Amino acid sequence: MNPYYDSKDLGQFGKIGDFGAKASADKFFAWYGEVFKEGALTAREKSLIALAVAHAVQCPYCIEAYTTDTLEKGCSGDQQMEAVHVAAAIRGGASMVHSVQLMNKARSLSM
Amino acid sequence: MNVGRLCNQACKHCHVDAGPDRTELMSRKIFEACLRMVDRDSPSTVDLTGGAPEMNPHFRWFVEELSKRSVKILVRCNLTIILASDYYGELPEFFARNRVEVVSSLPFYQAERTDRQRGTGVFEKSIEALRRLNAVGYGRAGTGLVLNLVYNPAGAFFPAPQDQLERDFRKSLDEGHQVAFNNLFALTNLPINRFLDYLLVSGNYETYMEKLVEAFNPVAASGAMCRSMVSVSWDGRLYDCDFNQVLDLPAQPTVADRVESFDRGAWEHRIISTGRHCFGCTAGAGSSCGGATT
Numbered sequence A: 001m002n003p004y005y006d007s008k009d010l011g012q013f014g015k016i017g018d019f020g021a022k023a024s025a026d027k028f029f030a031w032y033g034e035v036f037k038e039g040a041l042t043a044r045e046k047s048l049i050a051l052a053v054a055h056a057v058q059c060p061y062c063i064e065a066y067t068t069d070t071l072e073k074g075c076s077g078d079q080q081m082e083a084v085h086v087a088a089a090i091r092g093g094a095s096m097v098h099s100v101q102l103m104n105k106a107r108s109l110s111m
Numbered sequence B: 001m002n003v004g005r006l007c008n009q010a011c012k013h014c015h016v017d018a019g020p021d022r023t024e025l026m027s028r029k030i031f032e033a034c035l036r037m038v039d040r041d042s043p044s045t046v047d048l049t050g051g052a053p054e055m056n057p058h059f060r061w062f063v064e065e066l067s068k069r070s071v072k073i074l075v076r077c078n079l080t081i082i083l084a085s086d087y088y089g090e091l092p093e094f095f096a097r098n099r100v101e102v103v104s105s106l107p108f109y110q111a112e113r114t115d116r117q118r119g120t121g122v123f124e125k126s127i128e129a130l131r132r133l134n135a136v137g138y139g140r141a142g143t144g145l146v147l148n149l150v151y152n153p154a155g156a157f158f159p160a161p162q163d164q165l166e167r168d169f170r171k172s173l174d175e176g177h178q179v180a181f182n183n184l185f186a187l188t189n190l191p192i193n194r195f196l197d198y199l200l201v202s203g204n205y206e207t208y209m210e211k212l213v214e215a216f217n218p219v220a221a222s223g224a225m226c227r228s229m230v231s232v233s234w235d236g237r238l239y240d241c242d243f244n245q246v247l248d249l250p251a252q253p254t255v256a257d258r259v260e261s262f263d264r265g266a267w268e269h270r271i272i273s274t275g276r277h278c279f280g281c282t283a284g285a286g287s288s289c290g291g292a293t294t
Helices: A007-019 A022-035 A043-056 A060-071 A077-097 A099-109 B028-041 B059-067 B091-097 B111-118 B122-135 B162-177 B193-202 B205-214 B218-222 B242-247 B264-268 B276-282
Strands: B045-048 B072-076 B101-105 B147-151 B184-186
Touching (some): A007 A060, A043 A060, A060 A077, A077 A099, B028 B059, B045 B059, B059 B072, B091 B122, B101 B122, B111 B122, B122 B147, B122 B162, B162 B184, B193 B205
Parallel strands (some): B045 B072, B072 B101, B101 B147
16 A cells, blocks of 8 residues: 555544544444445445445545455455456446447537 | 364464474373363363364274263364375264264365465365265254354454354355355454464554454453363363463463362352453454354
């Protein structure tokens, strides 16, 4: 990890409210905790989604946190990596599907 | 009872530091003292571990002696020993004949993560050994022959919930390998010996210890296995648990420290010796040789 991102800093995440905007931080963490509770999706499914999104938004803290979390939810390497492929496919797909805009515009300009 | 540190494997996480080069083995004299203790104090279970307990030359005699008594016999079998030679190949039938409950480590239901911890090729050998145990009735409904598996994480992370892991293992081992078992126990790796070395070398020690301490669960502490057992070492000394035994952290001096002079009444009222490794048994859902404790 780049020194700008220090793994130990993740331990301070829960204390951001001490620096400022405590009411908002408290609401954020309460909501965050609620989101990851077992619901219509299992806690493991949510953790794999989080791992995939962590790669999509390329957050080193989130990647470390949800790599650990998915391991601690019994996920195999295949399950973890398939989640990342889903993230990559959507990122790649998002670029590729915009080629329809390209085609539409090109056709509108062409004889 | 830890009947010796000799083992055919040398697993990376082994808290006993067991391996093929170890020479510590329980003598016949100590086994006989243990039998007298069983007769006198009537424990519900005798749990045999090692090393590979089957490699002790007195192992089969002792199990046969135990089977004459009304005590549950539990053997922690590493599975690969069953494939080590024709002599050890008889173990499934021997276990079945003596109604031994078999407990076997299988760190994961896939080869890569298992072999990383226990050695190359261990997963395939373990599957073959499980099939041989299944063939004599272990893990099969209606036989009464119990085969339990033990999962421990292959690294510096905590185990998943035991019931969830058990479902994953059952599905994968049944569909992929036609292997059956009864229950799965999820264990937390304790920061001692080889696993401690790994934590230190890999730079995970501080984070792992912080996680263990933060996950301290008083309910798990109340169910810790040291509260209801006595651990006998290969040389006949008594400890609060197998981990204290390998750390040579003796029981409090208020109680006898040898199997020959064990006093159950005094033992039940002793103060248990503790150390930083105890956070491994008290984290989260708790951990013991029988899995989660909450």
